[in-house]
Amino acid sequence: MTAITGQKDEKRGQTARRRNTLMPSRLTIALFLLPAFLLYTIFMIYPLVQALIFSTFEFNGLVRGAFVGLQNFEQLFTRYPISEQLPRAFVHNVYFFIGTMLIQNTLGLLFAVLLHRPRFGKRFFRVVFTLPYLISPLVVGYLWSLMLNPLFGPVNATLRNLGLGSLARPWLGDPATALPVVILVNAWMWVGFPMLLFGAGLAGIEDDLREAARIDGASNWQIFRWIEFPLLTPVIGIVTVLTFIGNFNAFGIVWALGGVDGTPAGATDVLGLVFFRTAFRGGADAFGLASALAVLMFLFIFTVSVLVQTWFRRLESRMQ
Amino acid sequence: MQKKTRFTAVALLAIMLLVIMGSVVAQGDVTITVWSWRTEDEDAYNEIFAVYEAANPGVNVEFVPFVNTDYNNILATGLTGEGGPDVVQLRAYGSLQPLIEAGQLLPLDDLSTLENFTPAILKGSQGIQDGHIYGVPFGVQALGAFYNVGMFEELGVSEPETWEDFIAILDAAAAAGYIPLANPAKDSWMLPILHDAVAAPRYGGPEFEAAVLAGETNFNDPNYVASIAVLQDLQPYLPPDVVGVAYNDARTLFITGLSPIFIGGSFEIGFWQSEAPDMEVGMFMVPPPPDSLAGSFVPSWMDGSYGVNALTDSPEASLALVEWMGTQEFGQLFTDKIHQISPAAGVVSSDPLLAEFAAGMTENPASYLLLVNFRYGDPSGTTVLGNELQRMFLGEVTPEEVAAALQTGMEQWFVPANAE
Structure with a gap:
């Protein structure tokens, strides 16, 4: 996935030399890029541009009406109740991102470090931790909503049987616990992903560095803190950006756990749900409004992703 | 390249054959395509339309159901061009308005069987702007x-x-x-x-x-x-x-x-x-x-109605079918076979619970x-x-x-x- 920079200068020189002699012509490169470029243009760029155009028109069902400029964007912030739902959903997305960074990605890093040191059962645990993300988010959400069901769910039943009945609560029906539960379930599902990326990053760090540190008397923690962690910066950057994009586009799992309205009382409402409701359950002019929201979401995610990536690049180069 | 040309030729031939076959059928019989979101009712509707076909020789009714959740989008596309349905199952009240405002449905005010419904029921298939009726109600x-x-x-x-x-x-x-x-x-x-x-x-x-x-x-x-x-x-x-x-x-x-x-x-x-x-x-x-x-x-509340696509090739046969769907005969078949309340006058449900709802609805x-x-x-x-x-x-x-x-x-x- 990522080349760990900074240690393999010798090897890099070799590959660069080889690349020069085997360099294909520009035309060949262009031909090879063409299919992907065409697909990307037709299925990614074209719909994006389309959405941008749609967002400036009035709609009546699927029939396009007059050009209205930025009116759809204005409506997003002035028309009740979307004007209240949008900021609330945005804040929830921010919580979702912070919570995921703290819980999912920290645990992912921890698991990667634990599984890096060669030990019995390494492959087994790697498979176990990555299994949940092979299941559809809708299925994961549905399974967990069954487990957390306040009437028939095994989670509360177990708590009661253990004499911890006072801890039993309607996990997804209480606004105080609903969003944290969504974050936890999402982390349960995805924790294997940062674990694999961090694992690959750790494997890319030369063992010489660790050995040298150990000879100097560094503890395991010191090796992690001062050698492995800084060298993982590029991976942390990628994990952060991917988490950010994933969380701000979250839909399936939130929908399965909290329904289309983000129950209870909007406590699990996120931007993806607001978009879905606007586009498919809104009034006759839903298309323009939903397109405007899609454009805003894209611009926000794109800008922040680029900023975060630039920041991490700068951090990397400063360390070298 | 040659392969592609051959493929195109075969495809064109196939399309021509289909068109010819289509027009041969059209000369003798009329086929009315009915679109619906009730996949679970397909058998029941086929039985109901068989009654109509028996009484109206030369008319074929083809019932085509789509997945409920995708129906609105499929219908919105189907009503805009070629290959669309003749008769369509329509949502009620607010959800119906975009189709009416886009002029995609024929007004049905002249159908005689609309008399079988109360104004309160008909409100569900009425254009909020123009006041015309665009659908014959099937259920409440x-x-x-x-x-x-x-x-x-x-x-x-x-x-x-x-x-x-x-x-x-x-x-x-x-x-x-x-x-x-x-x-x-x-x-x-x-x-x-x-x-x-x-x-x-x-x-x-x-x-x-x-x-x-x-x-x-x-x-x-x-x-x-x-x-x-x-x-x-x-x-x-x-x-x-x-x-x-x-x-x-x-x-x-x-x-x-x-x-x-x-x-x-x-x-x-x-x-x-x-x-x-x-x-x-x-x-x-x-x-x-x-x-x-x-x-x-x-x-x-009215659950939905059947209307006619403004672009249908056979408006007369479609209107005749929709008119029949407003009769007591259709209403009785509907409630007997699909187990829902029919709003048509004179229909009595054989299911006691359904009948109780229907009676309560009329009395209060x-x-x-x-x-x-x-x-x-x-x-x-x-x-x-x-x-x-x-x-x-x-x-x-x-x-x-x-x-x-x-x-x-x-x-x-x-x-x-x-x-x-």
Whole structure:
């Protein structure tokens, strides 16, 4: 996935030399890029541009009406109740991102470090931790909503049987616990992903560095803190950006756990749900409004992703 | 390259053959394509249309159902060009308006069988702007309380006549260790249903409807606020942590005998019959709560209608079919085979529970207020009330605030008749 920079200068020189002699012509490169470029243009760029155009028109069902400029964007912030739902959903997305960074990605890093040191059962645990993300988010959400069901769910039943009945609560029906539960379930599902990326990053760090540190008397923690962690910066950057994009586009799992309205009382409402409701359950002019929201979401995610990536690049180069 | 040319040639030939075959069929017979969102009713509709085909030689009716959730989009595309349907199943009230405003449906005002329906029912297929009728109604749904007859016997209670009776039943069920009312609050769409089925008498039903549509009052009306407070009074009888209880959990509570009463729509009857065939289910109208402005109602709404695509190749045959779908004959076939209430005059349901809903609807009529009148804009009345009632059950807002939020939401697009 990522080349760990900074240690393999010798090897890099070799590959660069080889690349020069085997360099294909520009035309060949262009031909090879063409299919992907065409697909990307037709299925990614074209719909994006389309959405941008749609967002400036009035709609009546699927029939396009007059050009209205930025009116759809204005409506997003002035028309009740979307004007209240949008900021609330945005804040929830921010919580979702912070919570995921703290819980999912920290645990992912921890698991990667634990599984890096060669030990019995390494492959087994790697498979176990990555299994949940092979299941559809809708299925994961549905399974967990069954487990957390306040009437028939095994989670509360177990708590009661253990004499911890006072801890039993309607996990997804209480606004105080609903969003944290969504974050936890999402982390349960995805924790294997940062674990694999961090694992690959750790494997890319030369063992010489660790050995040298150990000879100097560094503890395991010191090796992690001062050698492995800084060298993982590029991976942390990628994990952060991917988490950010994933969380701000979250839909399936939130929908399965909290329904289309983000129950209870909007406590699990996120931007993806607001978009879905606007586009498919809104009034006759839903298309323009939903397109405007899609454009805003894209611009926000794109800008922040680029900023975060630039920041991490700068951090990397400063360390070298 | 050569391969591609050959493929194109074959494809063109195939298309030509299809066109020729199509026109040969068209010379002899007329095929009317009917689009619908009821995949589960395909066999029943084929049987119903077989009756029509037998009476009208030369007419073939082809029933083409699509997945319910994708239907609106499929229909919106299908009505814009070639290859679309002739006759279409249409949603009711607000959801129908975009198709009407886009001019994609033929007005049906001249069909003789429209006389079989009341104006209240026809409102569901009426253009809100132009007042024309664009669909022949096929079904209605109504609200009421279902009860488990066996559990009522065990508790020694019978159908309630007064609010005190009703509360006494709930208390008896609670004392016996049951959850008195099975209703959910996690699925917010069930909450306006509960509200109208229980509290419509408190705000006055049709009289309030007329006043609010005319602009003489609005949802901040003290009587409407009080009707919301009725639900707050009922909360102790709902499942614990009700906002965490989903629609299917609630239906499970009812069919597994953990709860004697489920308040909902006539569309549940099929579910009770298929999932709990041995359970005897009865129906009653919830008696009027204290200080009610009217007696009990069976709030109802039109479920949908059949209309004609403006671009159809055979308008006459399509109109004839849709006209027949307004007859008592079709209505009877519909209710017998699809087990839902037909709004056509003279139709009698053979299912006792369905018949009870149908009778209640005729004797104590009311509109399911927010669905019938407040889905013509965004946000819809049912969505706002559902979300706000959820917050009320969580203790976040008062009935006054629920009503105020509903009013704010409706003001975004609703203009009362006597405004300006």
